[in-house]
Amino acid sequence: MLNVAATQFGKRADEWPAERIAKLERDEVEQLRHNAAALGESEIVSRCEAVLATRSQSRRAAPSKSAKARRLISRSAAFEARGVYLANARTSWSGVRRSDGVVVIGIWADAVQSRDGGCSCLLWAPNSGGSQPWSDTAAGQERRQHCELAVAAALAEGLLVYGERLDGHVPEDKARSVHGVDPLTVVHLRVEKRGPEYWAVWGKRADSGLVR
Structure with missing residues (x-):
């Protein structure tokens, strides 16, 4: 097959x-x-x-x-299932749900880091010395703006995107292949600003910082 x-x-x-x-x-x-x-x-x-x-x-x-084993759907379809319509179905990796203002972010599954029962993933970093050219594109700036909104809201949702990376590129810009999004997995996360970078965190680390 x-x-x-x-x-x-x-x-x-x-x-x-x-x-x-x-x-x-x-x-x-x-x-x-x-x-x-x-x-x-x-x-x-x-x-x-x-x-x-x-x-x-x-x-x-x-x-x-x-x-x-895993039913994957397109990125735009996965966002629409969460009530978010992407500004650009081809390049957008995040959006805001109109019904409640929650930011929903596409996260490259293989980029997730696990440690001490928690998970984290770099969402956006500045293009310092040409290291992150995607960050300066319209899609990259859109991601940064959505990260700022998520930081202010103290909550966001994440959708895991599966595929194969292409060396020399962040997957949001270009990938060897994009398999799709698992529509049954929705990550409830926080976005943290670490210096000039924005990170998604969830699990034990994120829970410990929530106001109860």
Whole structure:
């Protein structure tokens, strides 16, 4: 079975003609569509949707073992499930829920650090000496603004994003592949400002600092 979740996309859609996509199982086509949408490959997304439209529910293939283990959905769909509509579905990694003003942040799962029963993850750092160019982009500045809001609110939510990193880039900017978001896992966290950096913290460390 083809490992669609680990597929790398090039600059062109030549590697994924409709004929090749049509040979995949339904779950694999859906996963490919999610990956392509996350990476801005609109032509591949259109081909996947065309293939899915030709398949009736009764002909749906049995889900793969990996799909059974963890059902992942696209980043924008995961945010919408939490009541957040991203300003830019391709580049935004955080947003504010209109109903209650809570900041919801996408967190790269492999970047989470665990220690003493607590977890933390760097959300934003300044582009010192060209070390974090993404921080100066519109998406990076949006993340910084949302971090500031979360610090003031003393609470936020996190969605875990799974994929494979690309050396030399923060995953929010560019990744080797984006598998999707686990919609069943929502992290309740705090955002801390450590010098010029913003960090998400949850677990024992975050709980110890909450006002009761």
